[in-house]
Amino acid sequence: MDRLTSHAELLSLSGDDPWVRWALPDPLQGEVWVHDSVALVQRLGPRPGFWVAPLRGRGPTTAEATRVRTALSELRQGGHLRRLGARAVSVPQEHAEVAHDVLDLGDGGDWDWMWTTSQPPVDAGGRDVIPLDDRRDAAELERFTREHNPRVWTEIGTGRVHHWVGVRGPDGGLVAVGGAEREATGVPHLAGIVTATQHRGAGLATVVSAALTRWALAGHGACTLGMFSDNAAARSVYARLGFRTARAWHSRMLAFGDGSASGHG
Incomplete structure (x- = not known):
């Protein structure tokens, strides 16, 4: 090697x-x-x-x-x-x-690493997007994401997500959220895109993702994300926004029985 x-x-x-x-x-x-x-x-x-x-x-x-x-x-x-x-x-x-x-x-x-350098189309719903704070709004973000997407990997309240946005419904409750972490290069990496179960199909994930993508491109010229490969709905959203898959990963933990990695939990 x-x-x-x-x-x-x-x-x-x-x-x-x-x-x-x-x-x-x-x-x-x-x-x-x-x-x-x-x-x-x-x-x-x-x-x-x-x-x-x-x-x-x-x-x-x-x-x-x-x-x-x-x-x-x-x-x-x-x-x-x-x-x-x-x-x-x-x-x-x-x-x-x-x-x-x-x-x-x-x-x-199994998940896809995706990227774009193209501005997504402007959606009228973008004016409903509001800023959220990783620490101030941590409890609300945590409850919302766990309730509506148990598979979410996003860390909340730790500072890892440095830019959150969301959309609130008529009652003031969250109906969609999304955030951006940072790649090791500093480029924003979308994370925690979640829509309330009862509001899916209304285009809110697109609105939130588009707002985050425009923000990322304005500051860094590129935006990336990771999505579970079996999430067809998310794939459709990101494709419409101009994201393309660069790497489709099969990520697995090394089992304890692997002699090359024994002793590491």
Whole structure:
């Protein structure tokens, strides 16, 4: 495996991949390796591990699955998972079977990393969007998101979401909310987009997402998000707003039985 330290080199090898450009910081953090045109990018934070990203500067090839298998084997057999305290890996969804064959993987999820640099159309409903505060409104945001989307991963009240907006109904209660975190690059990353169950289908998710996207583009020129891959309704909303999928990830925790990661919970 070849060690990389240059973000510019990784971006070039990837063919200007939006995920590399907007999600990975410059300078690179942690360890980054390339093996047979597959990048192995150390992921820091609360779920340390690796992104396994084929570099598609020339587009996918028929041998990609084989190259992913070899890269994962190098990662495991070289002791890098144990050495760096890895607890999880994310691989392209189309190579999930390969990953499970090479590594002992546990629970996780399938999700899309999406991006846009295009301004969404202005919606008249945008004038109903109001600012919310991550700390002042934390209790209300927490109740609302847990009630209407139990799968939400967003941290509320910690400062991680630095920009919240919402829409209130006639009774003053929230009917839709959304926020923005920051990628390691500083680019806004949409999070916690939730519509009240009884108000779904009214376009409120589009209104909130569009307002956040316009705000993100005005300040940074790009906006990203992550969505569960099985959420067809969300996919439709984001497609209308100009978002495209750059990476469809299969993210899984390393099982305790994996010898390469034993001892890391």
